[in-house]
Amino acid sequence: MKPSLALLIVGALYLGVGWMLSAIGPSLPGLAAQVGREVTDLGAVFTAFSLGGVLASVGVGSAIQRWGMRPVIAIGAALMGGGMLALGFSPVLIGMLLGAGMAGFGYGGMLAGGNLLIARLYHGAAGALNALNLFFSVGSIGGPLLVALMLTLVDRPQAAIWIGALLMLALVWPATQLREPTQAPSAQMAGPPRWLAAVMCGLLMFTYIGTEIGIGGWIALILERGGGLAAPIAALGSSLFWGMLTAGRMAAIFWGDRLGALRMLLLCLIGLGSGGLLLVVGVNQVALALVAVALMGLSCGPIFPTTMLLITQAAGRSAAALSVALTIGTGGGLFLPALFGQLIGWFGPVSGAILVVVDAGVMLLLLVVARHGMKRVPRIAEAPVG
DSSP states (O other): OOHHHHHHHHHHHHHHHHHHHHHHHHHHHHHHHHHTOOGGGGGHHHHHHHHHHHHHHHHHHHHHHHHOHHHHHHHHHHHHHHHHHHHHHOSSHHHHHHHHHHHHHHHHHHHHHHHHHHHHHTTTOHHHHHHHHHHHHHHHHHHHHHHHHHHHHHSOTTHHHHHHHHHHHHTHHHHHTOOOOOSOOOHHHHSOOOHHHHHHHHHHHHHHHHHHHHHHHHHHHHHHHHHOOOHHHHHHHHHHHHHHHHHHHHHHHHHHHHHOHHHHHHHHHHHHHHHHHHHHHHTTOHHHHHHHHHHHHHHHTTHHHHHHHHHHHHHTTOHHHHHHHHHHHHTHHHHHHHHHHHHHHHHOTHHHHHHHHHHHHHHHHHHHHHHHHHHSOOOOOOOOOO
């Protein structure tokens, strides 16, 4: 199988992931009515999904080492599709939470297996990983649009989740046809683990995932309360963020390999911090705030794929190092988005912008330490002779 076809298949899976995850938020009122609960009670759905992803990350490295990337991706797709169907159809809240946890577990396998497969097929090219995750971004833009269409056609926003889940299940068979890379991994991905770099990159991913979800989830409220925009207009700020994030990944397809992973990540983190500072200054000025949102989105685009590449390089051939880094990284969705909401509620919209600046600074420090760890040559025990 050609690498381009593998990229298309895994990309289609990631498109389905972005589609379904972005459709959950706009579908919450319909899902709440389905189980006879208040909308606020369904916040646990996101926690259950993130928890499933964290649990999958604990053993995904060993699973890939034992069975290969193809079964991990295919089983992950089946679990996510089935879990999302359970979430979308369940008449009780506990069923939704179990479905979300199952979907998150499947996503954890797809996340690691898909990125590692493409990284090895394309010899660690940053552009290829950005192209893969571009599919997710496109899906995240299309999900809310499909929700709006389903509301118009059948008055059931969760129908967008049903369709996405069926698409995911339809892609299980193509996923089983993926081929494991036949060429030897690059020297960076085949060597001993660089534990310091792996852990630092895991912490960087932890901070980034929480920051991305926090911005995407709360930027509309920040614009509404800070800039005095009406709720429907403020919601466009969220669309602007995701749209510019997609543009950032498109740009990184061409510039990622020219700049290199470390330079690309450094540039993006500086841009994210600058966007946060601009939002702190201009939170009450609509035009300035929208420019800040656009800059943050553009800067966020390449961060996740590039960090995933650094994790695969730092982990080398160690399944344990890969699992540790991913377990740390996927935990960001459990805590930081809630912290954004609490700070905005306690101290006002500017506090959310300040947290973006703080997070960008923390990620810059983690990148510096990770860069030092990547330069260190791992010590290899000498094999006994005779």
